[in-house]
Amino acid sequence: LKKKAFTLVELIVVITILEILGTIAFISLQWYSRDARDSVRISDISKITSSLELFSIKTGSYPFPTWWLEVTYSWSEVWTQWTIGKSVITSLWDISSIPLDPLTGTEYTYSRLNTKKEFEVWTLLEWWLTSYNQIEKDS
Numbered sequence: 001l002k003k004k005a006f007t008l009v010e011l012i013v014v015i016t017i018l019e020i021l022g023t024i025a026f027i028s029l030q031w032y033s034r035d036a037r038d039s040v041r042i043s044d045i046s047k048i049t050s051s052l053e054l055f056s057i058k059t060g061s062y063p064f065p066t067w068w069l070e071v072t073y074s075w076s077e078v079w080t081q082w083t084i085g086k087s088v089i090t091s092l093w094d095i096s097s098i099p100l101d102p103l104t105g106t107e108y109t110y111s112r113l114n115t116k117k118e119f120e121v122w123t124l125l126e127w128w129l130t131s132y133n134q135i136e137k138d139s
Contacts, residue, residue: 034126034127035127036102037102037103037126038125038126038127040102041101041102041108041123041125042125044099044108044123045108045121045123047095047099048084048095048099048108048110048121049121050094051092051093051094051095052092052119052121054092054093054094055091055092055093056117060116061116061117062112062116062117062118062119063087063088063091063092063112064080064087064088064112065080065081065082065083065084065085065088065110065111065112066082066083066084066085066086066087066088066107066110067082067083067085067087068080068081068082069081069082071111076114077114078113078114079111079112079113079114080111080112080114081109081110081111081112082109082110083106083107083108083109083110084098084099084107084108084109084110084121085098085107086098088110101123103126108121108122108123109121109122109123110122
């Protein structure tokens with residue numbers, strides 16, 4: 001009697017093909033995950049920007065960043081910078097928790113000019129390592 005079975009070469013070929021397909025699927029899933037995280041970042045920045053605009057309309061200026069650092073030029077303060085942290089979020093009325101980067105879990109960068117009439121919210125996107133910022137200026 002002759003038994004039917006796979007040869008070692010056939011098994012190696014099948015395993016190699018499965019490895020290639022698995023690698024392609026893994027890379028594709030990373031692509032989609034990266035895009036999803038970037039979408040969350042852009043959405044968070046837009047929501048923060050809207051909330052800061054509302055705050056400015058009601059109070060006449062933008063809040064200080066949390067644990068701010070003063071950036072100076074020629075011995076005068078140009079802007080304050082740090083993050084959208086607890087002190088900023090408690091000032092805003094329509095955001096209840098601190099928005100965090102979906103990958104690193106860090107707070108977004110926030111800067112306010114010393115005129116208190118302009119600000120920037122900034123994050124780093126994963127797609128080609130570009131940055132996304134929203135700069136607002138009162139007219």
